[in-house]
Amino acid sequence: MGTMSGCLGYRALEDFVERHQAALLAVMKLPHKRLPSYSTIRRTMVRVDFVALTNAFNAWAQETISVPEQTAIAVDGKSIKASVEEYDSAYQDFVAVVSAFCTQLGVVIGLQARHNGSESEITTVQTLLEVLQVQGVCFSMDALHTQKNR
Incomplete structure (x- = not known):
């Protein structure tokens, strides 16, 4: 509250x-x-287990929220304040959350946690898309996600 x-x-x-x-x-x-x-x-x-919390949220969202087809889903990652480790190092690690926001409903429909030091936002978004299991929608993401595999 x-x-x-x-x-x-x-x-x-x-x-x-x-x-x-x-x-x-x-x-x-x-x-x-x-x-x-x-x-x-x-x-x-x-002491909150962030991964367990995001998993619980995703399970709740899938049971509760019905995403309409032909809607826009905005996907973006944000770092969590005060989670930076080794702030004076070139190898900073911080916790970030990637969220999927349904613009028509005005609600977040999925979350995925990531550590900057161990994985990229691209792979985190791919994991989130697998978790969401939605079809017939239009995703809006940063230009970062237009990279091709080489």
Whole structure:
């Protein structure tokens, strides 16, 4: 709820929890009437298995979202803030997510995680297209994906 309300950092999420404490306790029906602090929010978010989360999202999206034929699907990759390792090295590694957005429905219909140091966006997009299993649609992607095999 905090993220959907524009709270994008751990401190912002902590502020959200403090501001909406009564409503959150009423909705969540927690046994000890205590909500998570900054440290708990951070520890929990750091421990999220991103690959498992994207797999769960993709399974949910395939069951829930019906993609109409002849619609446009925008595919793009974005790096995840604060995931850079060895930022002062020429061999930086960071986590990125490639998403497929159905423009007609206004929703993301698929996600695929990638590590910059181990795979390219091209292969990640190919994997995502296999996961999506959609036909009769028009994909929009960066020019990077027009490369030919040599």
